[in-house]
Amino acid sequence: MKRIYYLILVSLSLFILHCQKELSFNKSMTGASPVTATIQGNVVDENEAPAQGVTITVDAKTAVTDAKGYFRIRNASLDNNASLVIAEKNGYFKAFRVFSASKAVNQVRIKLLKKDISGTVSSSSGGAVALANGSIINFSANSFSNLTGAAYSGTVNVYAHYIDPTRQDIGETVPGSFLGNDKDNRRVILTSYGMLAVELESSTGEKLQISSGNTAKLSFPIPSAQQTSAPNQIALWYIDEKTGLWKEEGSATKNGNTYEADVKHFTYWNCDVSGPTVNLAATFVQSHGVPLVYTGVTIRPQTGWATAHGYTDSLGQVNGPVPANIPLVLEVVAPYPCYNVIYSQNIGPFSSNVNLGTITVNANQSVITIQGTLTNCSGGPVTQGHAIIEYDNIIRYASVNASGNFTSTFVSCGSGPANGSITGVDIQAQQQGQSTPVTITLPVTNAGTLTACGTSTLEYVNYTLDGSPVNLSSTTSGDSFAGHDVDSVGTGRTVYIQGYRSQATNLTLHFPGSGVAGSFQADFISVNNYQNITLLQPFTINLTSYPAVGGFFEGSFTGQFKDASNVTHSLNGTLRVKRR
Numbered sequence: 001m002k003r004i005y006y007l008i009l010v011s012l013s014l015f016i017l018h019c020q021k022e023l024s025f026n027k028s029m030t031g032a033s034p035v036t037a038t039i040q041g042n043v044v045d046e047n048e049a050p051a052q053g054v055t056i057t058v059d060a061k062t063a064v065t066d067a068k069g070y071f072r073i074r075n076a077s078l079d080n081n082a083s084l085v086i087a088e089k090n091g092y093f094k095a096f097r098v099f100s101a102s103k104a105v106n107q108v109r110i111k112l113l114k115k116d117i118s119g120t121v122s123s124s125s126g127g128a129v130a131l132a133n134g135s136i137i138n139f140s141a142n143s144f145s146n147l148t149g150a151a152y153s154g155t156v157n158v159y160a161h162y163i164d165p166t167r168q169d170i171g172e173t174v175p176g177s178f179l180g181n182d183k184d185n186r187r188v189i190l191t192s193y194g195m196l197a198v199e200l201e202s203s204t205g206e207k208l209q210i211s212s213g214n215t216a217k218l219s220f221p222i223p224s225a226q227q228t229s230a231p232n233q234i235a236l237w238y239i240d241e242k243t244g245l246w247k248e249e250g251s252a253t254k255n256g257n258t259y260e261a262d263v264k265h266f267t268y269w270n271c272d273v274s275g276p277t278v279n280l281a282a283t284f285v286q287s288h289g290v291p292l293v294y295t296g297v298t299i300r301p302q303t304g305w306a307t308a309h310g311y312t313d314s315l316g317q318v319n320g321p322v323p324a325n326i327p328l329v330l331e332v333v334a335p336y337p338c339y340n341v342i343y344s345q346n347i348g349p350f351s352s353n354v355n356l357g358t359i360t361v362n363a364n365q366s367v368i369t370i371q372g373t374l375t376n377c378s379g380g381p382v383t384q385g386h387a388i389i390e391y392d393n394i395i396r397y398a399s400v401n402a403s404g405n406f407t408s409t410f411v412s413c414g415s416g417p418a419n420g421s422i423t424g425v426d427i428q429a430q431q432q433g434q435s436t437p438v439t440i441t442l443p444v445t446n447a448g449t450l451t452a453c454g455t456s457t458l459e460y461v462n463y464t465l466d467g468s469p470v471n472l473s474s475t476t477s478g479d480s481f482a483g484h485d486v487d488s489v490g491t492g493r494t495v496y497i498q499g500y501r502s503q504a505t506n507l508t509l510h511f512p513g514s515g516v517a518g519s520f521q522a523d524f525i526s527v528n529n530y531q532n533i534t535l536l537q538p539f540t541i542n543l544t545s546y547p548a549v550g551g552f553f554e555g556s557f558t559g560q561f562k563d564a565s566n567v568t569h570s571l572n573g574t575l576r577v578k579r580r
Contacts, residue, residue, distance in 0.1 A: 033080035035101050040072040041108035042394065043087050044172070048336050050393050051112055053486040057086040060503045064484040064496050066549070066580060068393040074480040078106065082179060084244040091115055093161060093197045096244040098177040105314035105397065107294040111172040113197060118160040129158045134258070135196055136219040143214035144200070147207050156208060159199045165192035166223045168339055171298070171309025175239050175268045180246030182235075188274035189321050190237065190246060193230050194220035194259060198266040215262040220271050222257050230254060231273065236261050239268040246270055277321035282356040284316045284332065286367055286409055291316030293396070295332060295411050302327040302346065325349045332361055338413035342366040364443035368416075371407040372447030374400050374424040377431060382452050384428040391420035391440060416440065423550065424452030430474070432457050435550060459552070461499025463507050463573030465527060472499035472507075483553050483577035485513050495520070497553055497577050504529050509541060509557060517546045525561060527571060532564040553577050
């Protein structure tokens with residue numbers, strides 16, 4: 001069975017406290033298990049609105065979310081045990097998502113946390129910053145430095161956000177997941193009793209930290225649902241930004257209904273009890289056998305508030321850690337805003353890894369099946385291709401079978417939009433059709449026959465670096481492309497175009513856009529393995545086509561840059577990349 005999206009776990013505290021000595025930790029998940037696959041997902045802001053213009057990083061590849069908050073990266077370097085997605089946008093804390101990747105299409109959903117200033121302190125006197133929920137960050141005098149370690153003097157802006165582990169959307173909000181490495185470097189699953197995100201900046205925006213040899217004191221309010229089970233002493237964990245996993249460092253002490261701890265640096269901090277697990281796998285299908293794709297699944301103890309969270313992949317599969325030796329409830333859950341349970345089953349207890357096989361979900365009023373047929377330019381069936389289905393800010397890539405038929409599912413709250421759209425793509429002929437509006441009906445929407453013909457889908461980034469040519473093309477297995485036009489409030493419009501084969505062979509261009517064809521000056525590039533690039537202006541991008549979404553950026557570019565050793569390099573080429 002393939003490993004799929006990691007079930008993000010908040011396990012039952014009583015189980016961990018009383019049973020962990022009887023179980024062994026699952027050590028099979030601590031090593032790397034590389035896989036190359038597609039990763040896609042949606043990012044939302046603090047109000048659940050689609051977050052546009054979010055920079056997504058997966059290993060060496062990047063993408064930018066569109067107006068639907070959607071991103072998709074093909075041929076990403078992932079890991080069966082713990083893949084990492086990083087999401088960044090000005091005005092928000094950096095977000096991390098850790099998941100277990102499969103060879104199918106992997107799905108994630110990330111909710112950003114607003115980065116608002118919570119208070120200020122003077123570096124010379126220190127002081128306390130309190131949040132509305134009772135969280136407190138207390139600083140000592142003369143305990144601040146910049147990132148080079150030099151002492152800082154002046155006003156310190158404190159940005160902080162408390163994360164309640166019992167909130168309904170914790171599976172989307174938790175930094176990374178609830179996976180961590182304890183002080184003995186064992187991979188463990190965590191039960192959180194409160195989290196804090198904290199960042200420090202100078203009055204001019206310079207990043208700050210606690211200076212060496214000093215600490216700050218954190219106070220974490222314990223959620224009311226957890227106060228009776230909260231231990232007097234609890235391990236403290238922080239996010240390792242290189243892996244997205246929590247790392248154990250120090251401990252916190254219970255004082256009334258609050259945990260207090262001293263920390264030496266700032267990132268995300270978490271009060272947790274850790275425990276061992278077993279792996280659980282399952283495949284979910286709709287009543288007529290169609291895989292239930294990219295659908296939320298939770299697994300929780302039959303007694304207790306905590307849940308595990310995950311998403312099925314493009315084959316309807318999930319796989320991840322769950323608590324061992326206690327009765328569990330498996331639920332399939334509709335997305336925001338209702339979070340309705342559309343399927344439930346008691347399972348367990350399990351003392352070893354388990355595969356539940358195929359589970360059929362009968363929920364015709366919550367699951368929308370969209371189907372149809374694609375034909376090629378000759379009128380025959382498309383045998384190698386897919387339909388791009390857009391509905392309710394969600395995008396599906398539904399592959400065709402030998403007869404050109406495609407089908408995909410959407411789980412909704414039963415009150416979604418009345419319309420969607422479908423674009424047919426013929427991979428073999430490198431053609432796609434026009435976006436076709438579709439009226440959505442429950443439980444099945446039949447889009448009929450659609451033509452995947454009319455526009456070439458060929459993508460390429462051809463560049464010559466210091467006289468050596470490189471040709472990246474969609475006809476070459478392993479080459480992938482990204483093209484975005486992001487219009488962000490306060491920063492203007494920016495175009496991102498990327499061609500990628502490997503860390504040693506890739507090119508990315510960033511430049512201010514206008515919405516129409518013309519000449520533009522690059523404000524950032526990356527190419528191959530060069531670091532700390534300095535652009536030499538003019539570095540010109542000439543676009544002969546500046547398309548709407550679904551069309552193709554086309555044009556050429558030329559210029560020079562200096563590398564970290566101050567050596568000048570010449571770069572020029574041509575491009576044709578789809579605007580996504």
